[in-house]
Amino acid sequence: MLNIALAQINPTIGDFAGNIALHLDAARKARLDGADLVVFPELSLTGYYPADLLDDDDFQQRLDAALRDLMAASREVDSLYWVIGAPTRHAGVGKRYRNSLLVIKNGEVVLDYHKQLLPTYNVFDERRHFEPGPDVARVLRIAGVSVGFMVCEDGWNDDGRDYAVNPFQRLADAAPDLVVSINASPSHVGKREQRHAVFTAACRRHGLPLVYVNQVGGHDQLVYDGASFAVEPVRGVVFESSRFQQDVTTLGFDPHTARFSPRGGRDLPPVATQGLSPLAFYRRQIVLGLRDYARRCGFARVVVGCSGGIDSALTLALAVEALGAHRVAAITMPSRYSSTGSVSDSAQLCANLGIPLETCPIQDIVQQVGQTMSHSTLQLTPAGLALENLQARVRGTLLMTYSNTHGHLLLTTGNKSEIAVGYCTLYGDTNGGLGLIGDLFKTEVFALSRHLNECAGRELIPSAIIDKPPSAELAPDQRDTDSLPPYELLDEVLKVLIEGDRLAEWERARARSTYEDLRRTDEGRALLRRIKGMIARNEYKRRQAPPIIQLRGRAFGSGRQVPIAAMHDQDPGWKRLT
């Protein structure tokens, strides 16, 4: 019997002392639980993903020292095998580092393995920093059990197709009793189920049991849900660590039966195939994403402009859940175009959430800006769109002034639909340090708001806010639908155009059929061209936008890299100055 601890930790990138302490605490717990080896996530020493910090001299020196400190720390838990992840120096031609898995014991490296498949797609950019490891299998005998090792993406090329490099196949050829995979796998809706499908299929194909340990925590726009797991070749996933929090659990493994057992128990039931609902998932992902972003960047409090609309309401409700009511500030900034509901609904929302609502009307400043500009040599009186945007910019400026004064992090409130088509004001409502709902389509913003109310068993977000038609309230009687197609239609089209083959299977059929229906008529094709044009022409806004927490298969940000100064397909608004 081999006792193996799955140490799902939440390292902070570059906080070497803190990360070593996390390793040591987990190792001590593993020892108390009778573990022979403790398994940490990919790049557990640095945190995933250090990116260009790997090119920084000081970081490199701190990393070298930290690796020595971690080895020394391993002596404090006598004879325990630690499986850790760290960049290690690469001496040959090419990149300076490899993405490595090290097995250490009593201060010595007893095995090293270097990741072969370096993901460089979507949000990943590992080829930029790492040299791939050689096409070899690495196996070590621990407590009479032969254990083979791999790192994250190494396990994803085993789907029956004929890849040039398939580390899972290579390891299977070495016939270990057990596979240990260390990972930094960011989560989005459906990702947990995808991991289960990929690894149960490979384990079944090769008749191999596997332990998969993932990182947990929020790192900029990415959130890692943990959800580490153990797979038996016949029964599939039989254990799953808790999601969205650190977890150190020790399992027994019997090499004769290839089965796992809980500590002191006999058997494990198979884990349910279906995890959280999409809405429950979004909520937990955003809450952890904000919590870790705020604490890692040193923000005790956040501030949100509260319009009485659904986007700011949902942002506030999620911020209160993540940080507590005492850490969230809301400011209403009515203008002459604000409805009465804008302030009264904001007041009701804040009462429901238990936060005070500050008030700062903007009419005087907007007027003053107009007068200043018209009385200057500019002789310019802001009107039309310029006046609309001025209001949004005055609000953005006031919010940043509040942030500068009190040190609150400003949360931006844009959703994926409006970010896609540029229905937002640059340096106005796009101001902020982090977006919580920027990867939710507007229809999902409504659904998640209702979900929060259902979970609370009361109205957190007042139904008046949920039921009112979306409006920017920057001009008289303005409605979003004056400028945009109805969100029920727009969102389905955006799913196809933005997410494409990354669109989750459960929503693919509906989105595609809406899209294909539109392609059948002249009017529909014209609408598609218009939407494509809006997406293309607003690339520049997204390039300047704050990071948003990724929730879906393809989010704006590093996961979608599109040039700005380009001629985009079918863009009716494209013009070249000659």
Ligand SMILES: Nc1ncnc2c1ncn2[C@@H]1O[C@H](COP(=O)(O)OP(=O)(O)OC[C@H]2O[C@@H]([n+]3cccc(C(=O)O)c3)[C@H](O)[C@@H]2O)[C@@H](O)[C@H]1O
């Ligand atoms: N390729 C490019 N590269 C760099 N910069 C570029 C650019 N193209 C335009 N620009 C700049 O961007 C400016 C236009 O962008 P911007 O000033 O943002 O203004 P714009 O996109 O023209 O207008 C904002 C739109 O968003 C709507 N809105 C505003 C606020 C809130 C909401 C809501 O409900 O959430 C909706 C508003 O009603 C309006 O339709 C141009 O004047 C130019 O300076």
Ligand SMILES: Nc1ncnc2c1ncn2[C@@H]1O[C@H](COP(=O)(O)OP(=O)(O)OP(=O)(O)O)[C@@H](O)[C@H]1O
């Ligand atoms: N009267 C206001 N008071 C305070 N903040 C405002 C006000 N109006 C707009 N904002 C800020 O600007 C953001 C964009 O608001 P706007 O109403 O223009 O569009 P929206 O996308 O429908 O957002 P929401 O649903 O929150 O109203 C809001 O989420 C809010 O943060």
Ligand SMILES: NC(=O)CC[C@H](N)C(=O)O
């Ligand atoms: N760190 C990695 O290798 C991540 C890639 C992998 N396919 C995942 O997202 O799970």
